[in-house]
Amino acid sequence: MKGDYQDLVDEISALLGAPATLENRDFRLIAFGAHDSDDDLAMDPVRTRSILTRQSTADVRSWFEAFGIARATGPVRIPAAPDAGVFRGRICLPVRYRGIVQGYVWLLDQEPGKPGPGPAALDAAMEVAQRIGVLLAEEAKAGADLSREFLAVLTAGRGWQQDMAVAALRAALGPGGDGLHAAVCVTPWPGEAPASVPGAAAVCVVPRRGGGEPGGAAGPGAGAGPGPEAAGEPALAVLLRLRSTDALAPALAAAARLLPRAAAATGTGTGAAAATGGKGAAAQATGGSSGATAVTTATATARGVTAGVADPVRGLADLPAAWEQAVAAARAAAAQPRFGPVAQWSAIGPYRMLATLAAGPVDDPAARALLTPANRELARTAEVFLDCAGQAGRAAAALGIHRQTLYYRLARVEQLTGLDLDEGEDRLLLHMALKAARLT
Numbered sequence: 001m002k003g004d005y006q007d008l009v010d011e012i013s014a015l016l017g018a019p020a021t022l023e024n025r026d027f028r029l030i031a032f033g034a035h036d037s038d039d040d041l042a043m044d045p046v047r048t049r050s051i052l053t054r055q056s057t058a059d060v061r062s063w064f065e066a067f068g069i070a071r072a073t074g075p076v077r078i079p080a081a082p083d084a085g086v087f088r089g090r091i092c093l094p095v096r097y098r099g100i101v102q103g104y105v106w107l108l109d110q111e112p113g114k115p116g117p118g119p120a121a122l123d124a125a126m127e128v129a130q131r132i133g134v135l136l137a138e139e140a141k142a143g144a145d146l147s148r149e150f151l152a153v154l155t156a157g158r159g160w161q162q163d164m165a166v167a168a169l170r171a172a173l174g175p176g177g178d179g180l181h182a183a184v185c186v187t188p189w190p191g192e193a194p195a196s197v198p199g200a201a202a203v204c205v206v207p208r209r210g211g212g213e214p215g216g217a218a219g220p221g222a223g224a225g226p227g228p229e230a231a232g233e234p235a236l237a238v239l240l241r242l243r244s245t246d247a248l249a250p251a252l253a254a255a256a257r258l259l260p261r262a263a264a265a266t267g268t269g270t271g272a273a274a275a276t277g278g279k280g281a282a283a284q285a286t287g288g289s290s291g292a293t294a295v296t297t298a299t300a301t302a303r304g305v306t307a308g309v310a311d312p313v314r315g316l317a318d319l320p321a322a323w324e325q326a327v328a329a330a331r332a333a334a335a336q337p338r339f340g341p342v343a344q345w346s347a348i349g350p351y352r353m354l355a356t357l358a359a360g361p362v363d364d365p366a367a368r369a370l371l372t373p374a375n376r377e378l379a380r381t382a383e384v385f386l387d388c389a390g391q392a393g394r395a396a397a398a399l400g401i402h403r404q405t406l407y408y409r410l411a412r413v414e415q416l417t418g419l420d421l422d423e424g425e426d427r428l429l430l431h432m433a434l435k436a437a438r439l440t
Contacts, residue, residue: 005031008132009105012093012125016107016117022095022132024103025070025198026250027061028243058249069094070101075122077109091117093125097133102140102198105129140196146172147193147204153316154206154237154323166316173201173316180242182251183310183319185326186258187334189236194261199250202239235330236262237323245312248344255307255342262305306333307342328355335438354436367433369416378416379434381409386431390421 005022013020013033021032067078069092078090089109095102105125110116117125149172152165170177181201193203236258240251308329310322325345332351333343345352370379381399385406388394396406410421419426 004135005132008128008135009033012105012107012128015121015125015128016091018107018117021106022103023106024136025101026253027064027104028199028250030103064090064092067092069104074126091122093122093129095129095133095136097130097137100137102133102136105132136198137196140198140200146202150202150237150239151204151206153319154204156320158320162320166319169202169319170316176201176241178315180245180312180314181316181319181322182240182242182248182312183322183326184238184240184251184255184258184307185235185323185330186238186255186262186305186307187235187327187330188305189234189262193236194258197238197240197254197258199240199254200238201241204237205234206237207234235327237326239319242312245314248309248312251309252342252344255309259305259307259341304334305341306330308333309342309344311344311346324356325352328352331355331439335435350435351439354432355439357432357436364429364433366417366419366429367437370413370430371433371437375416378409378413379437381406382413382421382430383434385410385421386427386434390427 009020009022009031010033019033022030024030063081063086064078067076069076069078072092072094073096074094076092076094078086078092080086080089091107091109093105093107095104107117146169149165149169153162153169156162156165189205191205193205197203238254238258240254242248242250308326308331310325310329313319313322328351329339329343329345329348332348332355333339333341335351336348339348348355369375370382381395384398385392385395388398392403392406396403399406401409413419413430414421417430419430421427421430
């Protein structure tokens with residue numbers, strides 16, 4: 001497939017008399033033409049970085065997208081901007097398939113005063129770009145066609161069944177199965193898997209298990225209201241290809257683009273994330289290239305739709321564990337608005353452990369009475385106090401109450417739980433119970 005892209009890029013370079021580069025719609029480099037010019041302006045910082053790192057920065061992406069390339073159906077000329085590191089103007093050929101942008105072909109425009117490619121040459125180049133669009137769409141669709149093999153890996157029990165499922169998926173993916181991947185979980189996901197997800201090696205919908213999945217009550221003291229796991233709502237699993245272990249941006253961007261699609265079919269819902277748009281990993285992901293949507297990421301957050309992104313893995317042997325990381329991160333995003341609608345497993349702190357422990361509603365005898373709706377304010381007071389490492393001054397300020405009021409409430413917490421908040425192990429038990437309650 002890569003050789004096909006290179007041949008088509010070389011064909012465009014020959015048609016327009018300039019070296020071309022091909023990027024997918026996440027601005028990740030796929031192929032580029034040979035460059036033999038002595039003109040220093042031809043290799044400006046933006047072009048050099050794109051070739052050397054095989055991707056563009058979020059700022060560069062936003063700058064180019066501001067010229068409407070994601071909506072364009074024909075060549076777009078973009079002027080030079082030395083302050084942005086673009087020393088030479090660009091010609092962008094949108095790569096589309098059935099009206100959906102799949103990527104972009106980039107060429108350096110001629111200097112002012114010099115004739116550039118004519119209309120006939122540009123039309124011929126756009127025909128080649130359409131052929132590239134077909135290849136990109138087919139590659140993305142191939143990921144959805146592996147849904148059965150992918151689902152088998154995620155749902156097989158440990159042992160030989162899982163080993164066989166991993167081997168089957170590896171065989172289906174071919175050499176690409178040995179590369180770097182990130183697992184992404186979007187929950188709840190109504191309906192079928194999307195026909196294509198850019199950059200995905202495989203996509204499937206995973207049925208919900210009996211408990212411990214994303215969503216549910218809004219936090220300590222919210223009661224035992226039914227969450228997505230009780231309603232049997234599924235999650236979308238995506239296996240994203242990565243270029244390097246320290247570049248999760250494509251996975252974050254894919255998750256951010258999928259959130260509105262899930263929310264559009266989910267309708268209003270409950271969840272801790274409903275209170276805020278969050279400040280987590282979603283802030284790093286940009287989804288402008290996917291086109292306009294009627295439902296924003298903020299709306300998805302308000303409807304309780306969250307996503308989790310696992311740490312990168314090489315090969316498929318650790319894929320089941322990576323999926324558990326992605327699920328845990330999505331659950332943490334639903335439990336704690338500060339993680340944002342898209343959470344990375346590496347950033348959720350204690351929820352990495354709590355998510356594996358809280359497979360169902362918290363029912364520790366010590367915390368049972370405190371976690372009833374009638375004691376919601378006391379539960380919040382105890383959680384803030386413990387979050388502040390037992391420092392009364394900080395906790396009172398965070399709660400906006402007088403220190404004496406805090407002491408009174410903590411005394412009531414001790415009466416309800418039978419715990420001594422001066423004892424480290426009692427504090428640990430209560431803190432874990434309160435945090436785990438957010439996940440169920």
